[in-house]
Amino acid sequence: MTSAARTAGETILELEGISLAFGGVKALTDISFDVREHEVRAIIGPNGAGKSSMLNVINGVYRPQQGTIKFRGRVRRDMNTHDAAVQGIARTFQNIALFKSMSVLDNIMTGRNLKMKANFLEQALWVGRARREEYAQREKVEAVIDFLEIQHIRKTPVGRLPYGLQKRVELARALAAEPELLLLDEPMAGMNVEEKQDMCRFILDVNEQYGTTIVLIEHDMGVVMDISDRVVVLDYGKKIGDGTPEEVRTNQSVIDAYLGVAH
Amino acid sequence: MSAPPASPALDTFPRLLLHHAAVRPDHPALREKDLGIWQTWTWRQVAGEVRALACGLAAQGFERGMHLAIIGDNRPRLYWSMVAAQALGGIPVPMYQDAVAAEFVFVLNDAEIAYAIAEDQEQVDKVLESMSEVATLAHIYYDDPRGLRNYEGVTSFERLQEIGREFDAAHPGFYEAQIAKGHAEDVSVMLYTSGTTGKPKGVCQTHRAFIASARGGCAFDRLTADDRMLSYLPMAWVGDHLFSYAQAMYAGLTINCPESGDTVMTDMREIGPTFYFAPPRVFENLLTQVMIRMEDASAPKRWLFRTFMAVAKRCGAEIMDGKGGIPLGDRLLYRLGSVLIYGPLRNVLGMSRIRVAYTAGAAIGPDLFRFYRSIGINLKQLYGSTETCAYVCLQPDGGVRLDTVGIAAPGVEIRISDNGEVMVRGPMLMKEYFKRPDATAETIDAGGFLHTGDAGLIDSDGHLKIIDRAKDVGKLSGGAIFAPNYIENKLKFFPHIKEAVAFGDKRDHVCAFVNIDIGSVGNWAERRGIAYSGYTDLAQKPEVYDLIRQCVEEVNADLARDPVLAASQVHRFLILHKELDPDDDELTRTRKVRRGFVAEKYGVLIDALYGGKSVQHIETLVKFEDGRSGMVAADLRIEDAATSGQAAPARAA
Numbered sequence: 001m002t003s004a005a006r007t008a009g010e011t012i013l014e015l016e017g018i019s020l021a022f023g024g025v026k027a028l029t030d031i032s033f034d035v036r037e038h039e040v041r042a043i044i045g046p047n048g049a050g051k052s053s054m055l056n057v058i059n060g061v062y063r064p065q066q067g068t069i070k071f072r073g074r075v076r077r078d079m080n081t082h083d084a085a086v087q088g089i090a091r092t093f094q095n096i097a098l099f100k101s102m103s104v105l106d107n108i109m110t111g112r113n114l115k116m117k118a119n120f121l122e123q124a125l126w127v128g129r130a131r132r133e134e135y136a137q138r139e140k141v142e143a144v145i146d147f148l149e150i151q152h153i154r155k156t157p158v159g160r161l162p163y164g165l166q167k168r169v170e171l172a173r174a175l176a177a178e179p180e181l182l183l184l185d186e187p188m189a190g191m192n193v194e195e196k197q198d199m200c201r202f203i204l205d206v207n208e209q210y211g212t213t214i215v216l217i218e219h220d221m222g223v224v225m226d227i228s229d230r231v232v233v234l235d236y237g238k239k240i241g242d243g244t245p246e247e248v249r250t251n252q253s254v255i256d257a258y259l260g261v262a263h
Numbered sequence: 264m265s266a267p268p269a270s271p272a273l274d275t276f277p278r279l280l281l282h283h284a285a286v287r288p289d290h291p292a293l294r295e296k297d298l299g300i301w302q303t304w305t306w307r308q309v310a311g312e313v314r315a316l317a318c319g320l321a322a323q324g325f326e327r328g329m330h331l332a333i334i335g336d337n338r339p340r341l342y343w344s345m346v347a348a349q350a351l352g353g354i355p356v357p358m359y360q361d362a363v364a365a366e367f368v369f370v371l372n373d374a375e376i377a378y379a380i381a382e383d384q385e386q387v388d389k390v391l392e393s394m395s396e397v398a399t400l401a402h403i404y405y406d407d408p409r410g411l412r413n414y415e416g417v418t419s420f421e422r423l424q425e426i427g428r429e430f431d432a433a434h435p436g437f438y439e440a441q442i443a444k445g446h447a448e449d450v451s452v453m454l455y456t457s458g459t460t461g462k463p464k465g466v467c468q469t470h471r472a473f474i475a476s477a478r479g480g481c482a483f484d485r486l487t488a489d490d491r492m493l494s495y496l497p498m499a500w501v502g503d504h505l506f507s508y509a510q511a512m513y514a515g516l517t518i519n520c521p522e523s524g525d526t527v528m529t530d531m532r533e534i535g536p537t538f539y540f541a542p543p544r545v546f547e548n549l550l551t552q553v554m555i556r557m558e559d560a561s562a563p564k565r566w567l568f569r570t571f572m573a574v575a576k577r578c579g580a581e582i583m584d585g586k587g588g589i590p591l592g593d594r595l596l597y598r599l600g601s602v603l604i605y606g607p608l609r610n611v612l613g614m615s616r617i618r619v620a621y622t623a624g625a626a627i628g629p630d631l632f633r634f635y636r637s638i639g640i641n642l643k644q645l646y647g648s649t650e651t652c653a654y655v656c657l658q659p660d661g662g663v664r665l666d667t668v669g670i671a672a673p674g675v676e677i678r679i680s681d682n683g684e685v686m687v688r689g690p691m692l693m694k695e696y697f698k699r700p701d702a703t704a705e706t707i708d709a710g711g712f713l714h715t716g717d718a719g720l721i722d723s724d725g726h727l728k729i730i731d732r733a734k735d736v737g738k739l740s741g742g743a744i745f746a747p748n749y750i751e752n753k754l755k756f757f758p759h760i761k762e763a764v765a766f767g768d769k770r771d772h773v774c775a776f777v778n779i780d781i782g783s784v785g786n787w788a789e790r791r792g793i794a795y796s797g798y799t800d801l802a803q804k805p806e807v808y809d810l811i812r813q814c815v816e817e818v819n820a821d822l823a824r825d826p827v828l829a830a831s832q833v834h835r836f837l838i839l840h841k842e843l844d845p846d847d848d849e850l851t852r853t854r855k856v857r858r859g860f861v862a863e864k865y866g867v868l869i870d871a872l873y874g875g876k877s878v879q880h881i882e883t884l885v886k887f888e889d890g891r892s893g894m895v896a897a898d899l900r901i902e903d904a905a906t907s908g909q910a911a912p913a914r915a916a
Contacts, residue, residue: 142298147409152525154299205410 009037012213013058013181018067020053020237027053028064028237035181040207040214042224044248045234046257051217052094054234055183058215059084059091071181085114090179092170094186094217100159104169107158108144111176112137144175147209148202164195168202175206182206184216188223196220200227221258225249233257274447275470276512277313277350281442283488283515284310290488290515293339296522296530304339306515312340312424314438317347319427320378321437323402327352327444330374330453334358334367334390335382337494337507337520340406340420344380345508349451349470350442356453356465357499364392370455371397374465374697378402380420384410387417447471453697454501454649465697466501466649475690476505476652477513479673483657484619488515490537491616495520495527502623505653506540531613539620543627546642549612550634571600572637579605579637584661605638614640621645623654626752629665636663644668646729650706650713652691656727667726677727678712683744684733685719686712718746720827730828735858737768743830745773747858750831753821757814758783762843762850764861765833766869772834774872776865777811778842784810799897802838808902811838815904823907832906835872837879839865840897846886868899877901 013035020028028050035041043051056062058069060079068075071087079089090111098107115137116123118130145151148168153161158169167187174182187203188196204227206212218224224231225245233241233248235257241248248254273279283292288307295302304312325331331348333341333355345355356374358367360382367389371379377399381387387405391414394400403417411417431438451470455463480486494507511518516538521530531539557568578593609615620635620642627644635642646668647654655677658669671677675689688711695703707713718736719729730736731746739745747765750773754763761780767773781798784807788795795801819832843849849861862869864883871879882896 139298142300146298149523151296151299151522152529155529209409209412 011035012037012072013215014070015058016068016070018054018057018064018069020050020057020062020064026237028057028234031067031234031237031239033232033239033242035213035215036230037213038207038211039229040203040216040227042228042231043215043217043234044219044221044224044231048236049234050237051234052185053237055091055185055215055217059089059183085177088178088180089183090174090177090181091183092167092174092185092187094189096163096166096170098158098166098170098173101157103155103157104150104161104172105141105145105154107169108141108172108176109137111144111173112141114177140178141176144172147175147205148172164191164198167191167195167199171199171202171206175210175212178210179212182212182214184214186217186219188218188220196223203227272447274474275349275442275445275449276346276451276474276509277442277445279474279512280306280310280313280346280350283512287488287515291517292511292515293342293518293520294534295339295520296526296533299522301519301533309339309343313343313346313350314431315424315427316340316343316420317350317427317441318431318434318438319423319425320347320353321351321441322426322430323378323423325351325353325378325402329353329378330356330376332356332358332371332374332376332379332390333498334379334386335360335406335498336524337496337498337503338382338406339518339520341380341382341498342494342508342518345452346512349445350438352441352445352449354450354453354467356455357497357504358455359497359499360386361497362389364389367393368396370463370465371400373463374453375399378404380404380406383407387411387414391417445470447474450694452504454499454504456649464699464702467694467697468652469694472691472693473505473509473652474513475674476654477509479675479691480505480510480654480657481514482673483659484538486510486514486516486538486619488517490514490516490618491519491534492516492538493519493521493527493531493534493536495524496540501647501649501653502540506538509652528613532611533613535613535616537616537618539614539617541620541622542624543622543631544625546622546627546635547631550631553608553611568604571596571604574600575605575637576633579639580633580663583636583639583641584663601639608638609640612640617641619643621657623647623668626756627665628756630756632665646727648715650693650715651687651689652693655687655689655691662724662726664726667722667728669727670725671727676712677721679719679721680714682733683718683720683736685715685717685727685729687715688712718744739767739773739830740769740771741830744827745831746828749828750775750818750822750833751856753818754814754833757817759787759810760814762856764843764856764858765831766862766872767831770873773831774869775815775833775836776861776868777815777836777838779807779811779838781842798842799840799895802840803897803900805900808838808900811836812902812904816906819904820907829907833904834906835901835903837868837872837899837901840881840899841883841885841895844885847884871899871901 011034016032018028018031043054045051053062057064060081063078068077069079116133118133122128122130145154150168153165158166188199200223203214207214228245231245231248232239233254240257241251241254273282283306289305291303292306292309293304331353333344335341348355358370371393379390381390381403387403390403404420404423405411405417406420408419447470449470450467451473453465453467455465492506496503507518519534521527557565574596578589578597581589582597617640620640622642623645643658643663645654646656655672655675656669657672675687678686680686692713716733717729718731718733719727721727730749735748737745745767750765751763754760759780760777762778764776765773779802784801788801793804793806801807815833815836822832823829850856867881868879878898878900880898882894884892885895886892
């Protein structure tokens with residue numbers, strides 16, 4: 001694989017008429033968009049626009065009342081989280097969801113859980129398959145650690161790390177699953193400028209090196225415009241814009257949504 | 264042409280490599296932590312890798328006398344690149360990896376670099392960026408392929424070695440013939456000076472010089488193939504080239520490359536080096552970390568730590584030096600402390616196995632130095648420069664003193680010129696500055712002595728004491744030598760004093776400005792219930808003056824012990840009303856005092872110091888961090904300090 005990594009390929013994920021409501025609250029209304037292979041696709045919008053709900057629909061945390069999800073040619077009403085993971089969808093969370101008292105290494109190892117075949121007994125006794133598997137999986141994990149440059153905190157409990165590094169560890173865990181589609185929920189929220197730049201570089205590196213398709217939610221418009229290939233804009237659960245960063249930047253309804261409009 | 268000697272002499276680095284590959288083929292030569300696991304290369308493997316690499320470079324047109332730029336962190340392949348270039352009669356030019364592209368341009372042009380080996384994408388990017396301004400640069404190779412797959416015009420290290428293996432197969436005997444052509448007088452490496460004063464200069468060192476230096480160092484500290492060393496300082500720095508390259512290649516010892524710059528501490532604990540070098544700053548950081556962690560320990564542990572550190576302070580360094588006259592009780596306590604405190608502490612620091620540790624590059628504080636020695640770490644100082652293959656003076660075991668840099672290393676002659684400058688002669692002197700015969704002639708005189716630019720003196724035991732940069736040294740009107748930096752450093756070793764500026768050139772006696780350390784003195788004042796509103800207020804408190812006077816008088820007592828420096832005791836001092844600041848041009852960006860500028864700006868204070876006044880009013884314009892400026896005004900007290908060897912004068916004020 002060569003420079004193909006950065007040029008988008010075929011559509012791998014297609015969302016068709018997704019509507020999601022919690023009781024009377026309509027979180028998402030009739031949303032359709034697609035994600036092409038190897039691209040960086042951003043979802044933006046003001047607070048409460050339904051961005052995180054959208055990600056939750058994609059990896060099966062929420063079941064939409066209407067609409068279909070087509071992933072890798074297979075159409076379904078909803079995903080379930082396990083299926084999503086098996087099919088190569090990994091994600092990070094807006095409010096970090098790591099095991100705080102476990103080491104960085106152990107946390108990232110959990111990202112390889114699905115790839116381990118050893119049964120409970122073998123793992124408990126540390127024999128046969130369990131041991132061989134762990135060695136093999138550890139190697140993959142170490143490659144990710146090297147990739148994200150977190151060797152120095154390998155053995156540190158996650159709870160002791162600063163926020164920016166925890167975010168990176170979470171990305172590492174998602175990467176350890178060797179996903180085809182990576183969902184990032186506000187990977188840069190709460191970071192300082194330097195941490196943001198690091199994170200941007202890592203996201204682009206992941207995209208380039210592994211050819212991973214990335215869907216990310218982000219508030220920082222500068223970041224979004226810099227690193228994404230195409231952008232979806234949501235507002236009050238509706239799609240109000242879709243296109244390249246330049247197209248979205250000049251879209252009047254997007255400008256209204258972000259800057260407000262005189263009533 | 265002279266016939267080659269019957270048995271190949273070990274007078275070049277490539278020959279040393281072949282020697283180790285034959286004598287100790289399975290001994291580890293290099294280790295690198297990769298993907299969390301230490302990978303080892305034996306001497307035989309290294310010899311094979313270097314051979315492939317050298318042949319690859321030759322196949323790509325690299326010829327005798329050419330320069331090979333090497334840019335990156337301490338990586339095994341970059342060290343191999345050095346031997347490979349040398350095997351072909353080329354000259355490796357390691358470059359500082361943290362320099363920006365614009366800084367690369369000068370060195371790449373000056374050394375007429377055509378071939379460069381860069382560690383990773385970051386370095387390749389910088390080399391490519393400077394390419395438009397460097398006409399000679401044509402071949403770029405990289406070690407770590409990450410992020411480089413879409414680059415054009417750069418070749419991977421593996422590919423280069425592949426080309427080399429093909430070339431080697433097609434040209435049997437080529438590699439051996441190249442090594443046989445090497446000569447001890449050939450330039451083995453070119454290291455650039457830091458260039459703090461003007462443009463960097465390329466220092467050309469020969470195989471003979473560096474091997475002599477390595478031989479001397481290894482003999483002095485009895486380094487053998489069983490020693491191990493952690494390589495984490497920049498490859499472009501002469502110290503790393505001596506310790507990690509020349510000494511390793513000479514003694515056949517093992518070099519360990521850390522996983523990344525951030526993991527050095529962990530890696531050190533895993534490797535347990537026997538030989539260690541670090542600048543004083545690193546030792547200071549380690550000590551601070553230990554102290555902070557001790558603060559958090561439980562009360563019994565803190566008590567244990569305090570008790571035994573007091574024992575160590577009393578007799579630890581003396582026991583290591585094998586001195587007599589230590590009470591049996593202290594010896595037993597120290598033995599117990601080794602089990603309970605010092606041993607575990609050394610282990611935490613990764614220094615359990617250390618036989619020899621060196622520091623150099625800046626003045627090391629007495630407490631810091633003593634701390635490490637007292638817990639049984641053989642920390643010593645050395646003195647030297649890029650032009651002398653890293654050292655000319657070393658402190659011998661058992662003869663370590665804080666204020667000297669040791670005795671002349673084996674084979675080195677040291678002389679002090681009439682104006683106090685240290686001059687050295689020996690086998691490890693540089694051959695020349697590259698393309699700078701003018702600078703070479705200025706530095707090395709007709710007698711073969713290198714002028715170091717440092718002022719120093721040799722004491723009665725033959726120990727060299729460096730006191731200052733020669734250009735800063737002046738004379739008191741009485742004719743005695745005046746070394747401002749030396750006095751200032753002594754003052755700054757007190758935690759209460761942040762900066763000091765000494766005056767005295769062409770004056771009767773020495774006076775000084777002092778900046779208190781607001782953190783340390785502020786804490787001290789709080790514990791004593793002294794109220795203050797800010798720096799200016801605190802600085803003028805009589806209690807603070809008393810505190811600082813004690814420090815000054817201690818320095819005076821210390822200076823009085825040295826007959827040459829006794830005249831430069833500080834007679835009068837004042838505490839400045841503001842901190843010296845780079846924003847106000849009083850300090851350089853690296854926080855060195857700009858003495859001339861300060862003297863001019865505060866001329867009125869100097870007049871008051873020498874005029875015998877006890878109070879002086881001053882107003883100063885200061886720049887704040889947000890770019891605004893304002894005035895700071897204060898009435899500064901000026902006080903006398905007692906000097907030793909005479910009655911203390913009555914206190915002014």
